[in-house]
Amino acid sequence: MIRRCHELEGVQRFSSRAVEYAFARPSYPPDAIREILKGARGSPPRIVDVGAGTAQGTNPLACAAGFAVGLDPSLEMLKAAPRQAGVALLAGLAERLPLRSRCVELLTSFNAFHWFQPEPFLAEARRVLVQDGRLALAWNDWDERDPFTAAFVRLMRAQARDSPPEDRAAEVAPLYQTRHFHDVRQSSFPLRHDLDLAGVLARMRSMSYVPREGPAWEQLASELQDLFAAHVDALGRVTHHYTTQVFVATPTPTE
Numbered sequence: 001m002i003r004r005c006h007e008l009e010g011v012q013r014f015s016s017r018a019v020e021y022a023f024a025r026p027s028y029p030p031d032a033i034r035e036i037l038k039g040a041r042g043s044p045p046r047i048v049d050v051g052a053g054t055a056q057g058t059n060p061l062a063c064a065a066g067f068a069v070g071l072d073p074s075l076e077m078l079k080a081a082p083r084q085a086g087v088a089l090l091a092g093l094a095e096r097l098p099l100r101s102r103c104v105e106l107l108t109s110f111n112a113f114h115w116f117q118p119e120p121f122l123a124e125a126r127r128v129l130v131q132d133g134r135l136a137l138a139w140n141d142w143d144e145r146d147p148f149t150a151a152f153v154r155l156m157r158a159q160a161r162d163s164p165p166e167d168r169a170a171e172v173a174p175l176y177q178t179r180h181f182h183d184v185r186q187s188s189f190p191l192r193h194d195l196d197l198a199g200v201l202a203r204m205r206s207m208s209y210v211p212r213e214g215p216a217w218e219q220l221a222s223e224l225q226d227l228f229a230a231h232v233d234a235l236g237r238v239t240h241h242y243t244t245q246v247f248v249a250t251p252t253p254t255e
Helices: 010-015 018-024 030-037 058-065 075-080 118-128 147-157 168-177 197-205 214-231
Strands: 047-050 068-072 087-091 104-110 129-142 181-195 238-251
Touching (some): 010 018, 010 075, 018 075, 018 197, 030 104, 030 129, 030 238, 047 058, 047 118, 058 068, 058 087, 075 087, 104 118, 118 129, 118 168, 118 181, 129 147, 147 197, 147 238, 168 238, 181 197, 197 214
Parallel strands (some): 047 068, 047 104, 104 129
Antiparallel strands (some): 181 238
C-alpha cells in the first residue's frame, strides 16, 4: 500500500533542515502570487498562509498585499525564515487552526498541503474563511524537460527509498473531493531558480529523506559537484526549472 506524506511526521523531518530550506528553496513567481490574490477583498485582505515553513510563500504575499500571517508547527522553520515587514509568523497546526470562524479572506498553502491531514484541514479552512473567501494551494513542481533539472531530480529520487512517491494528482485530489469547497480553478506558471554550488548542495540537503552526513552524503555531494561542473554558466550558476501549479477553490455555501 502506497503511503502519503500526511501519514508521516512532517515537523520532525524538516525541523533539522530549516537553514537549508530557507537558503535554497525557491519562492514563487509574481504571476502566481497575482493569481492567488485575484479577487481577495479587504484593504489589505486578511491572509493566512498555512504550513508557512520559512516563508517562501508568505513573504511574497505580504509584499504584494501589504500583510500576511504565516502559521507553521515547526518553531525551527519559523526561526529560519527571513524577516520581512508586513509578515507575522506564528506557531499553529493546519488541522487545528488557531483562528476564529469566518475571519480570513484568503487562506493559502505553498508546497505543504500534502503534509496535512487533508479532510480535517479542509474543514478548518472552510470554518475560518468568510463566505466569499478563497483557498489557494500551490506547489513548485520540477520541470524535467531541462537536462540539469532532470539529472538533479534523478539523484534526489535515488535517495527516496521508502518515502512516498511524488504524485501531485493524488495529493490535490482531496480538494476536488471534499464537500467543503467547490469551483476549483487550476493555473500554472514557469519558474527559474538560479543557484551556485553551495545552493545546489543545500537544495539537495533540504529534502527530508536525503542523508545529511556520512559516506552516503559524501558520495551524493561528489555526484552533485560533477553535475554542477557539467552545467555551470559563466556566472558560476546553474538553473533549476519548475512549473508552479496553483489551485484556487471557493467555500461551499452554508445553509
